[in-house]
Each structure stands twice: as structure tokens, then as C-alpha cells.
Amino acid sequence: xxxxxxxxxDGTQLRSLSHPLALPISDGSTVTGAQLLDFxxxxxxSSLFGLSLPQNLKSTALKHITGSEDDATFRIKEFDRDHASxxxxxxxxxxxxxxxxxxxxxxxxxGNTLKLFLEDEDDFxxxxxxxFTDLDxxxxxxxxxxxxxxxxxxxxxxxxxxxxxxxxxxxxxxxKHGAEGEEELGQAQFAELLQQVLQDIADALAEKRIIIIQxxxxxxxxxxxxxxxxxxxxxxxxxxxxKEKKNLEGDRMSTTIIRGFLEKNWKDIGLPPSExxxxxxxxxxxxxxxxxxSKNVVETEDEFREHVTDILEKFAEQLDANPVYHDFxx
Numbered sequence: 278x279x280x281x282x283x284x285x286x287d288g289t290q291l292r293s294l295s296h297p298l299a300l301p302i303s304d305g306s307t308v309t310g311a312q313l314l315d316f317x318x319x320x321x322x323s324s325l326f327g328l329s330l331p332q333n334l335k336s337t338a339l340k341h342i343t344g345s346e347d348d349a350t351f352r353i354k355e356f357d358r359d360h361a362s363x364x365x366x367x368x369x370x371x372x373x374x375x376x377x378x379x380x381x382x383x384x385x386x387x388g389n390t391l392k393l394f395l396e397d398e399d400d401f402x403x404x405x406x407x408x409f410t411d412l413d414x415x416x417x418x419x420x421x422x423x424x425x426x427x428x429x430x431x432x433x434x435x436x437x438x439x440x441x442x443x444x445x446x447x448x449x450x451x452x453k454h455g456a457e458g459e460e461e462l463g464q465a466q467f468a469e470l471l472q473q474v475l476q477d478i479a480d481a482l483a484e485k486r487i488i489i490i491q492x493x494x495x496x497x498x499x500x501x502x503x504x505x506x507x508x509x510x511x512x513x514x515x516x517x518x519x520k521e522k523k524n525l526e527g528d529r530m531s532t533t534i535i536r537g538f539l540e541k542n543w544k545d546i547g548l549p550p551s552e553x554x555x556x557x558x559x560x561x562x563x564x565x566x567x568x569x570x571s572k573n574v575v576e577t578e579d580e581f582r583e584h585v586t587d588i589l590e591k592f593a594e595q596l597d598a599n600p601v602y603h604d605f606x607x
Contacts, residue, residue, distance in 0.1 A: 279414060283382050283384060283491060283493070283602075284326070284327055284382070284383050284384070285380050285381075285382055285386055285404045285495065285496075286380055286381040286412060287294045287376050287377055287380040288330065288372065288376030288380075288382055289373075289378045290324045290375055290541055291370075291372060291376070294320060294324060294366075294368075296366040296371070297359075297362040297363045297365070297366040297414060298316075298317065298320060298366045299362065300313075300316060300358055300361060300365065301316065303358075304570075306357065306358065307355040307356060307357055307358070307361075308357075308358070308361035309352065309353065309354065309355055309356075310352040310353065310354045311353070311357075312361075313356065313361045313364055313368075314339070314351075314352065314366050314368065315338070317365040317366075317368045317369050318330060318335065320369065321369050321372055324383050325416065325488075326383070326488050326506055327486065327488060328381075328383060328488045328490075329408070330372065331381075331490065334372065334376070334381075335372070337371075337375055337577050338371035338372040338374075338375050339351065339368065339371070341354055341367075341371040341374070342367045342368055342371055346581075350508055352545065362581055367514050371441070375498070377504075378499040378500070379495075380495045380497070381486075381490055382491040382493040383488050383489060383490050383491060384488070385485035385486060386434065386437055386438075386439050386482050386486055386487045386488070386489060387482050387483060388434060388436070388478070388480065388481070388482035388483040389439040389483070390437030390482075391436075391476075392479050392602075394436070394437075394475070395475060395476060395479065400485060400561055401468075401472065401540075402468065404432075404436075404468030405464070405466075405467065405468035405471055406464065407470070408428045408431055408467075408471070409464045409468070410469050412424045412431075412437035418463065418464070419461040419462065420461065420462055421458065421459045421460060421461050421462070422455065422456050422457055422459070422460050422461075422462060423456070423459065424459050424467075425451065425454075425456035425467075425470055425474055426451060426456065426457075426565070429447065429469060429474070437479075437482075438475075438478065439478075439482070439487045439489065440489075443487055443489060444478075444481075444487055447478070450474055450481070451474065451480060453477070454473050454474050454477070455470075456470055456474055466592065491517055491604075492603055492604065493603065493604050494602075494603045495600050495601070495603075496547065496549045496553050496596060496600060496601045496603055497512070497596055497600035497601075498592065498594070498595075498596030498597045498600075500547025501544070501546060501547035501548065501589060501592060501596065502536040502593050502597075503547075504546060505589055505590060505593060507588070510584070512582075512584075514542075514545075514546065515581070515585050515586075517542075518535060521534065521538055522581070531581060531584060532565055535584070535585055535588060535591060536561065536565055540561070541550075546589075547602050548592060549596075549601040550603065553601065553603050556601070557601055560592075560595055560596075560601070563595070564591045564595060566586070567591060568584075568587065
């Protein structure tokens with residue numbers, strides 16, 4: 278699933294894999310846990326654009342199929358091939374389930390974004406001019422060749438350029454075109470050199486794309502639904518609200534108290550931060566506006582619990598229909 282130049286990895290791609298998985302042909306009658314995991318992870322990665330799965334995702338998924346058994350112990354175990362095949366399938370299903378509840382947001386860098394700029398003369402001219410202006414901090418009308426590297430950094434993943442840490446070939450491409458050193462370039466020369474460098478980057482990415490996991494959280498109500506399904510955990514949250522309600526003086530409406538609590542504790546509950554963007558502010562307003570006005574002042578604890586649960590259910594419903602993207606860096 279894609280949104281705004283980003284791709285959402287929510288496990289859907291993994292559910293199309295055959296079950297049970299057919300293990301590679303081997304002379305051995307048994308398969309080790311390490312071999313099983315390597316095979317399953319390679320199959321999952323192949324279905325997810327070649328994405329290298331985060332370790333925390335793999336560890337959590339593995340616990341679903343091993344229980345309390347640790348990773349090291351599972352890896353040295355041996356299984357007959359039928360059992361191993363089923364476990365590999367269960368492991369991939371567990372990864373898919375984890376991604377459904379907590380999707381990853383990735384950028385697939387395959388050179389296409391760069392090619393769009395390079396094929397449109399006007400767009401590229403504007404890009405090069407803006408980069409040159411940003412880099413010409415002394416307003417001399419000149420920048421040194423070494424600034425091409427900084428230009429790539431300014432473009433970044435958003436414009437299709439991978440970071441140096443993920444794409445070491447960048448250094449070779451810069452050397453190939455002499456985009457190093459202190460020799461100064463005018464704007465036209467800068468644009469020409471940049472174009473050559475970007476063309477080589479685009480060609481390299483077309484041969485082997487790079488997947489970058491973005492620092493973006495998709496809040497889709499899954500954590501909130503788990504809270505609502507866990508009576509003990511839900512009661513703990515409501516008890517904290519009740520305590521805060523009792524500590525507050527005056528005749529503040531229950532709805533005001535609940536909203537204030539949710540806005541302070543959004544992360545633990547599974548909500549987006551209310552200040553994230555205008556859409557989230559509207560989400561909070563819509564949920565609380567939808568609440569029965571007669572419940573603004575709640576007399577009993579049972580009524581208060583019912584009121585809180587009703588509000589949380591409305592949030593879960595809204596987030597399921599319209600997930601919120603929250604950038605951790607902002």
C-alpha cells in the first residue's frame with residue numbers, strides 16, 4: 278500500500294505466500310531452527326521489496342511461535358521437515374500479524390523519482406537552482422565541486438537520493454565525475470555536474486533498489502483496540518482518570534477532564550498526539566463533539582467508566598477508518 282510517495286508495509290504482502298512453505302530441497306531429514314528462520318526471513322524479505330526486517334519485529338514474531346523459549350535455544354534445535362515447514366509458515370504469519378498492528382513506512386528508492394526530475398528540464402533546472410542558492414551561502418555566484426555531496430544530502434530520501442550510509446556507491450560516483458575538492462563552479466557548471474551524478478545514482482538504483490525505513494508511526498487504532506479488549510489494562514487507565522478527576526477542584530466537566538488526560542497520555546493509550554497536525558485536532562474535536570452532551574457531567578464512577586469507554590471506542594473506529602501518520606522527528 279502506498280501513500281504520498283511512501284509505502285506502507287502492513288503484512289498484506291506476506292499473506293499471499295503459500296502455506297505451509299515448501300522448504301528448499303535438501304539431503305538432510307532435519308532442519309535446524311537457524312536454517313528455518315533464515316529461510317522464512319528471506320521469503321518474507323523477497324515479498325517486501327527486499328526489505329531487511331527490523332530485529333525487534335523478528336524477535337516479537339518468534340516469541341509468538343516459541344513461547345518463552347529464547348532465540349539462541351530455538352536456533353540450535355532440530356525439526357523434521359514437515360514440522361519445520363509449518364513453523365516457517367507460522368513465523369511469517371506472526372510477522373504479518375505484527376505488521377498489521379504496527380505497520381512500517383518505507384521509501385522504495387529505485388531511481389524512478391530521480392528520473393522524473395532528470396527527464397523534465399524545467400523541474401531539474403529549478404531543483405539545481407534552488408540547491409545552488411542554498412549552498413552559495415556567501416552569495417558569490419560560485420560553489421566548490423565538493424558541495425555536490427551536500428546537494429545530495431539536501432535532496433535526501435524524499436527526492437530519491439539514499440543516504441551515504443545505505444549507499445556507499447555514492448562515493449565512487451562522486452569520484453568518477455570529479456565532484457570533489459575546492460574547484461569552484463558557476464550555476465550552469467554546477468547543474469551539469471549534478472545532472473551527471475544524479476543520472477548515475479538513478480541507474481545504480483534501477484539495478485538494485487534500496488529500501489529505507491522511515492521514522493514514521495502509523496496510528497491505526499490497533500493498540501487502542503487491544504487496550505479496550507484487556508479489561509485489567511482498561512480499568513487501570515480509567516482508575517488513573519478517576520484519580521485525576523477527584524484531585525481537580527471546581528466543576529470541570531468530565532469530558533474536559535477525559536480529553537486533557539488523553540492528550541497528556543496519548544502514547545501509552547495508542548492515540549496520536551493532539552498537536553501533531555490540524556487533522557488530528559479535528560479528530561479529537563469530532564470524537565468529543567460526537568459524545569452525548571448530557572454526559573458532560575457524570576455523577577457515578579460507573580457512568581464515568583462507560584463514558585470513557587465510549588470515547589475510546591469512537592477513537593478506535595475513527596483511526597481504523599483514517600489512520601494517522603506521525604513523524605517521530607517532528
